[in-house]
Amino acid sequence: MSVDDAATAVREGHAVVYPTETVYGLGADATDPDAVERVFELKGRSRGKPLSLGVPSVDAALEYTRPTEREERFMRRFLPGPVTVVVDRRPSLPDALTAGRDRVGVRVPDHETALELLERAPPLTATSANRSGAPSVTRVADLDDRIREGVAVVVDGGEAPGTESTVVDPGEGTIHRRGAMSDEIEAWLQAQ
Numbered sequence: 297m298s299v300d301d302a303a304t305a306v307r308e309g310h311a312v313v314y315p316t317e318t319v320y321g322l323g324a325d326a327t328d329p330d331a332v333e334r335v336f337e338l339k340g341r342s343r344g345k346p347l348s349l350g351v352p353s354v355d356a357a358l359e360y361t362r363p364t365e366r367e368e369r370f371m372r373r374f375l376p377g378p379v380t381v382v383v384d385r386r387p388s389l390p391d392a393l394t395a396g397r398d399r400v401g402v403r404v405p406d407h408e409t410a411l412e413l414l415e416r417a418p419p420l421t422a423t424s425a426n427r428s429g430a431p432s433v434t435r436v437a438d439l440d441d442r443i444r445e446g447v448a449v450v451v452d453g454g455e456a457p458g459t460e461s462t463v464v465d466p467g468e469g470t471i472h473r474r475g476a477m478s479d480e481i482e483a484w485l486q487a488q
Contacts, residue, residue: 297449297450297451298451299409299412299413299416299451300416301449301451302314302323302413302417302448302449302451303413303416303417305447305448305449306323306324306325306331306413306417306418306420307325307417307418308448309324309325309328309330309331309334310324310331310334310447310448310449311323311324311331311334311335311338311446311447311448312324312413312447312448312449312450312451313425313433313436313439313443313444313447313449313450313451314409314410314413314420314451314453315407315409315410315451315452315453315454315456316378316405316407316410316456317377317378317405317406317407317410317456317457317476318378318405318432318456318457318458318459318460318461318475318476319424319425319426319432319433319434319456319457319458319460320424320425320432320433320434320435320436320439320456321350321405321410321420321421321422321423321424321425322335322338322339322421322423322424322425322443322447323335323350323413323417323420323421323422324420324421325417325418325419325420325421326347326349326350326389326390326393326418326419326420326421326422327360327388327389327390327418327419328390328418329390329391329392329393331421332347332390332392332393332421333392334446335347335421335423336392337446338442338443338446338447339423339426339427339428339443340427340428340429340442341423341428342428343392343395344395345395345428346393346394346395346397346400346401347393347394347401347421347422347423348380348400348401348402348403348421348422348423349361349385349389349393349400349401349402349403349419349420349421349422350403350404350405350410350414350419350420350421350422351402351403351404351414351419351420352404352411352414352415353375353376353404354368354371354372354375354404356404356414356419357371357375357383357402357404359386359388360385360386360388360389360400360419361383361384361385361386361400361402362383362384362385362386363381363383363384363467364383364467366466366467366488367381367383367466367467369488370464370466370484370488371383371402371404371466373484374477374481374484375402375404376404376405376406376411377404377406377476377477378405378406378459378460378461378462378475378476378477379403379461379462379463379464379476379477379481380401380402380403380422380461380462380463380464380473381401381402381403381464381465381466382399382400382401382402382463382464382465382466382467382472383399383400383402383465383467384398384399384400385397385398385399385400393421399465401422401463403422403461405422407453409451409453410453413451424460425439425443426440426443427440427442427443432458432460433456434455434456434457434458435455435456436450436452457476459475459476460473460475460476461473461475461476462474462475462476462477462478462481463475464481464485466485466488469485469486471485
C-alpha cells in the first residue's frame with residue numbers, strides 16, 4: 297500500500313508497518329496514548345520499556361523534546377541517520393510512549409519512504425516491527441502474522457539492511473545499544 301494510505305491510517309488511530317534504513321518499523325501516532333498502547337499490544341512488549349519517537353527532522357523533534365545544546369549539536373550531526381538519540385521530552389508526549397520517564401529516544405530515519413510518511417503523518421512510534429524477543433524484520437514477508445493482521449497498512453520498501461540503530465544519550469556520553477555508525481558516534485562523544 298502507499299505512503300498516503302499509511303498516513304491516513306495513522307491519523308485515524310491505526311498502526312502501520314514502514315521501511316527504514318535499518319529494519320522495518322511499527323508506527324502509530326506517538327502523541328495518542330491509545331495508538332501507542334496498540335503498538336505495545338501488537339509487539340507483546342512490556343509497558344515498562346519505552347518506545348521511541350519518529351519525526352521527519354531535528355526541527356520537528358524540537359517541538360516534542362528539550363535537548364541541551366550538546367544534545368542538539370549531536371542530533372544535527374547524526375540525524376537523519378541510523379541513530380536513536382535520548383533527550384528530555386516535553387509534556388505533550390504521553391507517558392505511555394516513554395513508560396512514564398522524562399526522556400525519549402528520537403529517531404529521524406535516513407530513508408526516503410520513512411521520511412515521506414513522517415512528513416504526512418503525526419509523529420510516529422519508532423520501534424521495530426517484530427514481536428518482542430523475536431528477530432527484527434528486514435523483509436515484509438517475515439512479518440509476524442499477529443503484526444501483519446493487526447496493522448492497517450504495510451508499506452513495502454524492499455529488503456532493509458538489518459543493522460539496528462545505535463541508541464545514544466549524548467548528554468551522558470553513553471551508548472545504550474551499539475548498532476550502525478557506533479564507532480563514529482563514539483569518536484564524536486569522546487571529542488566533544
